[in-house]
Amino acid sequence: MNPFRRVCVTLVGVGILGCTARIAPTETEGVPSDLARVSEMGLEVASTTQDQAREEILATPTVFIVDRDQDSYSWDRAKFFLENYIGVAAEHSSVMTRVVGNRFSLVSNPAQKSYTYEVAKEMTKEGFIYSVTCSPTSEGAASQAALNAGSFARFIKDGKIEVSLLPGQRAN
Numbered sequence: 234m235n236p237f238r239r240v241c242v243t244l245v246g247v248g249i250l251g252c253t254a255r256i257a258p259t260e261t262e263g264v265p266s267d268l269a270r271v272s273e274m275g276l277e278v279a280s281t282t283q284d285q286a287r288e289e290i291l292a293t294p295t296v297f298i299v300d301r302d303q304d305s306y307s308w309d310r311a312k313f314f315l316e317n318y319i320g321v322a323a324e325h326s327s328v329m330t331r332v333v334g335n336r337f338s339l340v341s342n343p344a345q346k347s348y349t350y351e352v353a354k355e356m357t358k359e360g361f362i363y364s365v366t367c368s369p370t371s372e373g374a375a376s377q378a379a380l381n382a383g384s385f386a387r388f389i390k391d392g393k394i395e396v397s398l399l400p401g402q403r404a405n
């Protein structure tokens with residue numbers, strides 16, 4: 234690569250044209266040599282795709298409205314999530330259903346040792362209000378439970394899931 238770069242200046246009206254040659258910056262000029270210098274230079278390090286997914290999941294509301302025409306799809310996704318994505322063996326993947334008045338809920342099998350999942354729905358004029366929770370047991374962590382609840386809600390509402398952020402996933 235040519236280390237010289239030609240810079241030309243034209244001043245219209247005066248009729249002056251001039252060119253100079255100057256040495257181009259090296260490829261490492263302006264690039265910090267270590268992470269400590271990144272913040273000194275005011276640069277921002279891009280987050281990974283997994284970090285971005287985690288942020289999106291944590292920002293997902295766990296209480297939301299589902300239109301009546303989408304309710305059966307959302308409810309089926311909720312059951313599918315509880316049967317397939319909470320980290321229990323296939324023989325323990327059953328889901329408990331509760332009905333109290335006009336409130337329906339699905340609850341994860343108690344065999345799940347680290348987290349208890351629940352989704353409840355109630356009918357309103359606008360559709361159904363869904364409420365998703367994930368609570369840690371003695372073996373679980375509150376920060377992971379928050380991520381689990383966001384993942385569960387996002388899957389129910391939008392059908393999106395980031396399996397790598399869920400605990401105890403078995404390889405398929």
